[in-house]
Amino acid sequence: xxxxxxxxxxxLWQRPVCxxxxxxxxxxxxxxxxxxLLMGFMAGSGVYGCFYLFGILGPGYLCLVLWxxxxxxxxxIVLWNVLLTVACLLQMAHLVYRVRVNxxxxxxxxxxxxxxxxxxxxxxxxxxxxxxxxxxxxxxATEQTYAVEGETPINRLSLLLSGRVRVxxxxxxxxxxxxxxxxxxxxxxxxQPSEEGTFQVTLTAETExxxxxxxxxxxxxxxxxxxxISRLFSALLGYDISEKLYTxxxxxxxxxGLRFDIRxxxxxxxxxxxxxxxxxxSEKEDEETQxxxxxxxxxxxxCILPTPSCSPPPATTNFPVPxxxxxxxxxxxxxxxEDSTSLVLEDFEEVSGSESFMDxxxxxxxxx
Numbered sequence: 001x002x003x004x005x006x007x008x009x010x011x012l013w014q015r016p017v018c019x020x021x022x023x024x025x026x027x028x029x030x031x032x033x034x035x036x037l038l039m040g041f042m043a044g045s046g047v048y049g050c051f052y053l054f055g056i057l058g059p060g061y062l063c064l065v066l067w068x069x070x071x072x073x074x075x076x077i078v079l080w081n082v083l084l085t086v087a088c089l090l091q092m093a094h095l096v097y098r099v100r101v102n103x104x105x106x107x108x109x110x111x112x113x114x115x116x117x118x119x120x121x122x123x124x125x126x127x128x129x130x131x132x133x134x135x136x137x138x139x140x141a142t143e144q145t146y147a148v149e150g151e152t153p154i155n156r157l158s159l160l161l162s163g164r165v166r167v168x169x170x171x172x173x174x175x176x177x178x179x180x181x182x183x184x185x186x187x188x189x190x191x192q193p194s195e196e197g198t199f200q201v202t203l204t205a206e207t208e209x210x211x212x213x214x215x216x217x218x219x220x221x222x223x224x225x226x227x228x229i230s231r232l233f234s235a236l237l238g239y240d241i242s243e244k245l246y247t248x249x250x251x252x253x254x255x256x257g258l259r260f261d262i263r264x265x266x267x268x269x270x271x272x273x274x275x276x277x278x279x280x281x282s283e284k285e286d287e288e289t290q291x292x293x294x295x296x297x298x299x300x301x302x303c304i305l306p307t308p309s310c311s312p313p314p315a316t317t318n319f320p321v322p323x324x325x326x327x328x329x330x331x332x333x334x335x336x337x338e339d340s341t342s343l344v345l346e347d348f349e350e351v352s353g354s355e356s357f358m359d360x361x362x363x364x365x366x367x368x
Contacts, residue, residue: 026067026071027067027070027071029063029066029067029070029071030063030064030067030071032063033060033061033062033063033064033067034060035060036056036057036059036060036063037056037057037060037061039056040052040053040054040055040056040057040060041053041057043056047095047098047099050091050095051092051095054088054089054091054092054095055088055092057084057088058085058088058089058092061081061082061084061085061088062081062085064077064081064084065078065081065082065085068081102123104127104130105135105137107137107161107210107212108130108135108212111159111161111180111212112126114180115180115236119232121232125226125228125229125232128222128226128229129222129229132214132218132219132222133212133213133214133215136212136213137161137210137211137212138158138210138211138212138213139208139209139210139211140163140165140205140208140209140210140211141205141208142205142206142207142208143204143205143206144204144205145202145203145204145205146158146165146183146203146204146205146211147184147199147201147202147203148199148202149169149170149199149200149201149202150198150199150200151198151199152198152199153196153197153198154184154187154188154190154191154196154197154198154199154216155215155216156184156213156214156215156216157182157184157185157188157213157214157216157219158182158183158184158211158212158213158214159180159181159182159183159211159212159213160177160178160179160180160181160182160183160209160210160211161179161180161209161210161211161212162179162208162209162210163179163205163206163207163208163209163210164176164177164178164205164206164207164209165177165183165203165204165205165206165209166203166204166205166206167201167202167203168201168202168204169200169201169202174201174248174251175244175247175248175251176206176247177203181240181243182236182237182240183203183211184199184203185237185240185241185244186241186244187199187200188216188237189237189241193216193220219233
């Protein structure tokens with residue numbers, strides 16, 4: 001132990017081993033190599049930091065190779081620096097490969113940043129979703145139909161990337177589909193994996209559109225295999241369907257001044273074109289005569305909240321017996337039609353029950 005301590009003391013305190021210092025400094029290549037090394041070790045973290053690190057260290061070690069071969073004339077100096085230069089080149093090739101593998105096409109990269117990154121979806125899960133649609137971006141020309149009512153089978157799920165799609169039923173406009181919205185989410189949710197069906201609406205491109213599409217069978221296999229992706233699609237589809245229902249409800253409010261419960265299954269049928277819109281005046285008069293014979297309970301719209309404010313319900317618990325009254329006047333912008341009102345009433349009774357909802361009367365009273 002004491003012998004080792006004395007050896008270290010001799011190396012530190014005694015005169016240097018070198019018998020004499022060289023009078024001249026090294027050449028410019030040696031100093032250039034050290035400048036490269038200094039800048040290389042100032043690199044940051046991450047993939048781009050590694051690119052900077054090995055991209056600067058490689059030329060630095062190459063300069064040391066030249067210095068050892070031309071000035072120092074040392075074989076060991078040349079061999080070690082050649083080895084370090086090759087290691088830097090291999091690291092650069094590995095980084096380029098990793099970046100190339102992880103790079104997504106421009107459309108899918110923008111889709112990830114817009115739709116999935118705010119939800120903190122892992123990139124690996126997103127790659128599996130993209131792989132399921134074969135990384136293909138499909139296009140629609142202007143006025144080209146994506147689906148035809150009653151003809152096109154429901155065999156895929158599509159997401160609009162750019163453009164605008166018009167949704168119509170029986171020739172009547174329902175709503176628009178905008179970028180990063182599903183084009184056929186209601187149809188997808190309406191069928192079980194083993195069931196088959198056709199579109200109940202027509203989807204037409206109003207502008208040049210691009211979209212991605214997942215085959216129904218492949219997507220079901222992915223959702224059954226990956227629980228996280230299944231929950232992600234469930235949340236995205238539920239939000240998309242609710243947005244479409246609220247859009248239809250706003251259209252009803254703008255047209256009739258009435259709001260329906262969006263849980264009604266027949267909200268689409270309320271917007272279907274009625275015969276009174278395009279029928280002659282004689283047919284309209286006959287229709288009004290038939291509607292006048294309808295009972296007040298059937299003529300009143302159910303679960304509709306009118307826009308005018310109403311007076312508060314009376315304090316007494318004994319509600320007066322409702323008197324027979326004439327049919328409610330039509331809205332200025334048109335009528336919902338007898339068939340649509342009856343259909344909405346039947347569906348609402350199935351959803352809520354005939355004894356669990358409030359009916360609003362025109363005289364400002366509520367009835368159970």
